[in-house]
Amino acid sequence: MLKRTPLFETHVSLGARMVEFGGWEMPVQYSGIIDEHQAVRQSAGLFDISHMGRFIVRGPDAEAFLQYVATCDVAAIPFGQATYGLLCRPDGTIVDDIFVYRLDDEFLVVVNASNLDKDWAWLGEHTSGFDIEIVDRSERWATLAFQGPAAEALLSAAEDSSTDDLAALPFHGVAMTTLFGVTTLIARTGYTGEDGFEIFFEAHHAPLVWHRLLALGVPGSVKPCGLGARDSLRFEPCLALYGHELNDTINPYEARLGWVVKLAKGDFVGREALAQIKATGPTRRLTGFELVDRGVARGDYPIHTVEGQPIGFVTSGMPSPTFGRPFGMAYVPTAFSVEGSAFDVLIRDKPVRARAVKMPFYQPQYKKK
Amino acid sequence: MSLNIPADLKYSTSDEWVRVEGDELVIGISDFAQDALGDIVYLELPKVGDTLAPGAAFGAIESVKASSDLLAPVGGEVVAVNSALDHNQEPINQDPYGAGWLIRIRPDGASEELLDAAAYTTYCEGRAH
Incomplete structure (x- = not known):
């Protein structure tokens, strides 16, 4: 039985096309992936991301515990702000990529839907010696992503809300905010490469908040979006997706996420192995490419040298x-990760020439002060 | 979703349609197929003079999200390809049985088992959510 978010009936009644994703029955598209993609790049789009895992970590040792299991510097997160981090194994491979919010006396940890059970078990295995409690809020809370250059202005003008000073919320900041009379946590974050917000609140308010967000501005200002556009929007700024750029056998330096690994912060799970990998340098690296010849590369397609030797995968x-032409990301040996390197992508068993290019393909338009 | 499945065409189980025009056949993808793929943004077609074997791939069609092989419902020689689709594939989504046609062939008699419109309608309904 597939899991459903509190907005399942809403998506179906609005005509969304539903698909299976990570054990969930989710909308893959509303008006069409390209239309939704452009709406988020140019105006605003609304996503249901209530499938994501959301844990509260609290207790006297909450900070010390997260500092021990995550690669980011949890102690350095200011009150009311968030940071991106990774959960790594002792050998440096990635259990999941996460977002950690420092709230009032507790932390909110947002994890991938497909990794919820794995993360819950992983965190549970490391609690020994820490006076903490981990609470799963994944079913109790709904979460919406409201993304795009118009999101701030639209949200600031919402009625029955305390959002009028949203412009002051910093990048990765989070605040308890009333929205349409509902108490919510609003964070300036997202997964689209645009400015935008993720909004957390009690699940039973989900249809009300969804409909009222869609009604902001003039008709058409806000488009409902599905997972298809979520994927294309995160792809262009090269934001990693677990199960693709990240998995149980990849380490952060391979994934170009060394900046998320704070070796100087003290002991944490995976630190020794990660310090070693950093010192020697990764043997393969995530590499952006464009196709020189015609074709579209997809996940898992093999990468060969131009002489035909297998060296990696998309x-x-x-x-x-946004650009109207195909791009891709692949793991290739470090020597091939240099901009301008040539290699072949096997598309339906046929080698198609590709060229390594700079990542990201699309420069994120975050509102940073 | 209401599907457009013209009664005068034959259909393959891989969602191509075939229209008889004199002693030639025109081939495209069905309304069900274009709807399932979403906005089509890339197309690879054979060249005039290529020979198609029934059931074998004769090209590829891609949306942002998905990639799909085009499978030949019938065998024969390609006598024309819809070059209007080279730089704009929108007609495949908007008019899959008209301006979105893909290729025209001279059949050699070999064929996959094809469905009539009624059987294809049942086949599509069985896959719709």
């Missing part, structure tokens, strides 16, 4: 809606 690839 993690994600698609025709970019």
